[in-house]
Amino acid sequence: MTRPETPPKLRCPTCGARQDWSDTCRRCRCDLRLVHRALRAVDHHRRQCLEFLREDRYDQAWQAARQCCDLDDREENRQLLALVEFIRGNFPAAVRVARGPLEASPTAKSRQAESPEEIPRDSRQPLAARWPR
Numbered sequence: 001m002t003r004p005e006t007p008p009k010l011r012c013p014t015c016g017a018r019q020d021w022s023d024t025c026r027r028c029r030c031d032l033r034l035v036h037r038a039l040r041a042v043d044h045h046r047r048q049c050l051e052f053l054r055e056d057r058y059d060q061a062w063q064a065a066r067q068c069c070d071l072d073d074r075e076e077n078r079q080l081l082a083l084v085e086f087i088r089g090n091f092p093a094a095v096r097v098a099r100g101p102l103e104a105s106p107t108a109k110s111r112q113a114e115s116p117e118e119i120p121r122d123s124r125q126p127l128a129a130r131w132p133r
């Protein structure tokens with residue numbers, strides 16, 4: 001079974017009304033096109049992340065997962081980022097991400113601290129290659 005491209009129901013960020021997918025809120029007439037665009041971008045980054053994981057491209061997977069969380073800090077997106085951190089061997093970050101919301105607007109400095117360049121070279125190996133057999 002494949003996941004639909006867009007979710008069937010949407011909650012208006014302005015008034016909270018639950019409704020079918022539409023360009024304007026049925027209750028407050030708020031323009032929802034940007035919300036739709038952001039949710040499609042989250043879905044795109046999520047699929048990209050999974051594809052990068054399949055290809056053992058962990059730095060790109062981390063960036064895609066991080067973009068998901070920056071756009072939508074839902075638990076399922078944090079779980080994806082935590083998974084990528086775990087696979088990369090960055091266990092403290094995996095636990096931190098899995099436990100709670102990310103910083104609302106991370107500063108450039110904190111983003112840099114989490115950047116792939118600071119991950120030790122050996123942790124970029126595929127996970128299976130790092131486990132003893």
Ligand SMILES: [Zn+2]
Nearest residue numbers: 012015025028
């Ligand atoms: Zn509304």
